[in-house]
Amino acid sequence: MIEPLILAIDTSCDETSAAVTCGRRVLSNVISSQVSLHKKYGGVFPALAKRAHQERIDLVVIEAIKRAYIALHQDCSLPNSKNSKSEARNPKQNMRNFKSQNTKYLENLNFGRLNLANRQASLFRTFEFRISDLPLQAVAVTQGPGLAIALEVGIKKAKDLVRCIDAKMQRSKENSDISETMHLCVSESPKLIAVDHMEGHIYSTLAQNKNGLPKREILFPALCLLVSGGHTALVLMKDHGVYQILGSTLDDACGEALDKAAKILKLGYPGGPVIERLAEQAGSKKSKYSLSPPLKDKSNLNFSYSGLKTQFLYLVESLSEKKFGQNLKNLAAAFQEASFEQLIRKTSKAIEIYQPKTLLCGGGVIANKYLRKLLRSLAKKNNIPVFFPPKKNLITDNAAMIGIAAYHKFLRKEFITDLKTLDREPRLSL
Numbered sequence: 001m002i003e004p005l006i007l008a009i010d011t012s013c014d015e016t017s018a019a020v021t022c023g024r025r026v027l028s029n030v031i032s033s034q035v036s037l038h039k040k041y042g043g044v045f046p047a048l049a050k051r052a053h054q055e056r057i058d059l060v061v062i063e064a065i066k067r068a069y070i071a072l073h074q075d076c077s078l079p080n081s082k083n084s085k086s087e088a089r090n091p092k093q094n095m096r097n098f099k100s101q102n103t104k105y106l107e108n109l110n111f112g113r114l115n116l117a118n119r120q121a122s123l124f125r126t127f128e129f130r131i132s133d134l135p136l137q138a139v140a141v142t143q144g145p146g147l148a149i150a151l152e153v154g155i156k157k158a159k160d161l162v163r164c165i166d167a168k169m170q171r172s173k174e175n176s177d178i179s180e181t182m183h184l185c186v187s188e189s190p191k192l193i194a195v196d197h198m199e200g201h202i203y204s205t206l207a208q209n210k211n212g213l214p215k216r217e218i219l220f221p222a223l224c225l226l227v228s229g230g231h232t233a234l235v236l237m238k239d240h241g242v243y244q245i246l247g248s249t250l251d252d253a254c255g256e257a258l259d260k261a262a263k264i265l266k267l268g269y270p271g272g273p274v275i276e277r278l279a280e281q282a283g284s285k286k287s288k289y290s291l292s293p294p295l296k297d298k299s300n301l302n303f304s305y306s307g308l309k310t311q312f313l314y315l316v317e318s319l320s321e322k323k324f325g326q327n328l329k330n331l332a333a334a335f336q337e338a339s340f341e342q343l344i345r346k347t348s349k350a351i352e353i354y355q356p357k358t359l360l361c362g363g364g365v366i367a368n369k370y371l372r373k374l375l376r377s378l379a380k381k382n383n384i385p386v387f388f389p390p391k392k393n394l395i396t397d398n399a400a401m402i403g404i405a406a407y408h409k410f411l412r413k414e415f416i417t418d419l420k421t422l423d424r425e426p427r428l429s430l
């Protein structure tokens, strides 16, 4: 079977993202971050996030389609449209042709100055133009968990796109325009696929470049450690799409705790990367501060971070301004150490109980090099392979991971048959 081309969208929090995937291969993964907008609030401001998603989604989708088109035309091994073989022989010339034909058109699309009606019309003209060269078989979108008003933006766009492609197909069928229908390369209307954001983070570990690398395969059962700004969980994956939650956070998520700790230290948002940088500078010797690990005596696989955060707040408040300034790096290192100790302890326990054959680690906090090092040595000790997302832009929120999760749902024919029935699920759970 030729792997389907899927256009995926994620607007679950503060990144507006669209991607095109072909099976597990990522052809494009466009991410527009809103970090600079939310920075002054010290966290995500939902109404602002919604507006920014609305303003950016069209451009992000068009850019994802454009980049995927270029990737496809550089590689004839992927399902392709017209002229693929001759063009693939000369990708540079092909790219030049593509640019000269289309850049003028894209440059004319100044979304800032156009009114909304024109803007929609322009989007669809551009979209139809691109879609003729991109035989999409499905549009996938994050249904939840996430911010309700942010999720809505992506879901609405995904439905609009399915309707738009569908209308184009119907039109070409009615006009018996065989060349047009062949050009679309698909005989059926595109499917709509709803994806759980956390399932996306799991599948981010299986992402491949457009040449199909890396060629890793999951051995089941797999243990998934998900550590993001909204979630901290251990999930047993018995097969594709078959999950059992083994433990999750009882209060704050690990990423959320790192963000709050950074706020206590009067550092910027998001906190994870700043804490990582400071902790690195503190050096490898043990931090002079230590925090007592949460849930130390509990044998279950749940997590807790709010006690750690309160402990940290009291510690910081007990320091003079001078001491605080002198020990910023040590404080960051102490909080990071205690946060990750809990992740490693619980993951180790889950490995002991469930004897998984693969360890999959996803979510924004996995961007932390020190955490990946700890997880690598845990996996080595237990003699199991560990997979992380293979590229940085696949770790924090992105749409490519949604496309890869959707591909596995496509294989199981898990489609939304009536578009009206798809609604956002801010508290969706695996």
Ligand code: KG4
Binding pocket: 013, 227, 228, 229, 230, 231, 254, 255, 256, 258, 259, 270, 271, 272, 273, 276, 363, 364, 365, 366, 367, 368, 369, 395, 396, 397
């Ligand atoms: O997965 P993600 O992008 O969004 C959610 O689904 O929540 O995760 C965002 C979280 C934030 O809390 C951020 O501070 C954390 O990931 N993060 C990091 C690093 N980069 C991002 N935490 C630790 N170290 C990092 N390098």
Ligand code: ZN
Binding pocket: 197, 201, 228, 229, 363, 364, 396, 397
């Ligand atoms: Zn996420």
